[in-house]
Amino acid sequence: MDDRKQRLAIDRTLADGERYFGWEVADAAALQALAARLEQAGGAVWREPASLADQRFVRELISFADPAGNRLEAFHGAAVTSDPFQPGRSISGFRTDLSAWDTRCST
Numbered sequence: 001m002d003d004r005k006q007r008l009a010i011d012r013t014l015a016d017g018e019r020y021f022g023w024e025v026a027d028a029a030a031l032q033a034l035a036a037r038l039e040q041a042g043g044a045v046w047r048e049p050a051s052l053a054d055q056r057f058v059r060e061l062i063s064f065a066d067p068a069g070n071r072l073e074a075f076h077g078a079a080v081t082s083d084p085f086q087p088g089r090s091i092s093g094f095r096t097d098l099s100a101w102d103t104r105c106s107t
Helices: 028-040 050-056
Strands: 020-024 060-065 071-076
Parallel strands (some): 020 071
């Protein structure tokens, strides 16, 4: 089951078009290895403060930019919870069959 404390964040303080994407690595050693590899390739890597890691519900994170300038984050130690998911509004189910897709765009 999905036991993550947080999967998706909506940050209304970001300017239009500004966003970030994150990926999980196995542990602190893997995070440091990724940071070193990015730096060796000439990329700038920022070791983010604990306050930002707390906001993301992770133990530690780094950030860097892709060639298009998108903010990317890598982290380890994602917080988990035993509490069941509670949606913010009433949800009766999810449509997962093909009828949920707009067929006007089919090729």
